[in-house]
Amino acid sequence: MASRKPLIAGNWKMNLNHLEAIALVQKLAFALNDKDFDKVDVAVLPPFTDLRSVQTLVDGDKLRIVYGAQDLSPHDAGAYTGDVSGVMLAKLGCTYVTIGHSERRQYHDEDDDLVNAKVQAAYRHSLTPILCVGEGLAVRQEGRHIAHSLAQLDGALRKITAEQAKSIVVAYEPVWAIGTGEVATPEDAQEVCGALRVRLAELYDTEVASAVRILYGGSVKSGNIAGIMAQPDVDGALVGGASIDAGEFAKICRFSDMPG
Numbered sequence: 374m375a376s377r378k379p380l381i382a383g384n385w386k387m388n389l390n391h392l393e394a395i396a397l398v399q400k401l402a403f404a405l406n407d408k409d410f411d412k413v414d415v416a417v418l419p420p421f422t423d424l425r426s427v428q429t430l431v432d433g434d435k436l437r438i439v440y441g442a443q444d445l446s447p448h449d450a451g452a453y454t455g456d457v458s459g460v461m462l463a464k465l466g467c468t469y470v471t472i473g474h475s476e477r478r479q480y481h482d483e484d485d486d487l488v489n490a491k492v493q494a495a496y497r498h499s500l501t502p503i504l505c506v507g508e509g510l511a512v513r514q515e516g517r518h519i520a521h522s523l524a525q526l527d528g529a530l531r532k533i534t535a536e537q538a539k540s541i542v543v544a545y546e547p548v549w550a551i552g553t554g555e556v557a558t559p560e561d562a563q564e565v566c567g568a569l570r571v572r573l574a575e576l577y578d579t580e581v582a583s584a585v586r587i588l589y590g591g592s593v594k595s596g597n598i599a600g601i602m603a604q605p606d607v608d609g610a611l612v613g614g615a616s617i618d619a620g621e622f623a624k625i626c627r628f629s630d631m632p633g
């Protein structure tokens with residue numbers, strides 16, 4: 374069994390300007406210490422417009438916080454007005470890029486083919502995808518949540534080699550739990566995260582399956598993180614709303630101190 378270092382990633386969504394971004398990362402750096410970073414990887418995923426400011430702060434103060442973007446273009450350069458490429462994100466020192474978030478699937482009609490093209494683009498530029506999968510309420514009520522999430526995983530990983538897949542981060546984010554305060558139970562999270570790991574073993578092998586970090590996302594707070602992290606196939610969290618409050622996010626990063 375590979376030991377997987379937990380990852381707590383904060384998806385700021387469309388919140389915080391570059392000055393607010395600097396303030397938040399400074400507060401977070403102040404709240405966390407080396408012992409925390411030895412136990413957990415901490416990432417922030419700000420809007421594109423904040424990335425340069427975050428890079429300057431992280432580099433200048435040699436912070437152990439890493440950062441990434443919330444999306445990227447499937448193309449590397451060219452006439453794609455408004456898009457941002459993996460080349461640009463890599464140049465800004467991004468470690469991660471979120472791909473296939475349900476809000477992109479919903480509001481920008483992103484399908485599995487586009488998600489797959491974006492995953493390939495991320496790997497072309499040595500960015501680690503945080504691939505988001507997860508079902509909406511209707512699918513959950515029909516009991517098809519596992520099949521739905523596995524199909525999204527299959528679609529995203531087409532043409533991705535075992536060597537590449539080993540480093541991917543998969544985030545299970547049931548849409549009905551995002552921003553609703555309706556957190557999945559730890560058992561719900563484990564059920565799908567476990568099934569995703571089994572699928573990784575089927576698509577590749579057990580080495581890949583045991584290396585990949587699988588996160589849970591959806592109304593994660595300091596009060597529910599411990600129970601979620603206690604699940605064997607949950608290796609971290611993708612945090613939305615609670616990640617733009619430095620104190621609350623720091624508590625989530627210290628999940629081992631939180632009551633279960």
Ligand SMILES: O=C(CO)COP(=O)(O)O
Binds near residue numbers: 554590593611613
């Ligand atoms: O979408 C999410 C993270 O990507 C989850 O958002 P909330 O934590 O606000 O529910």
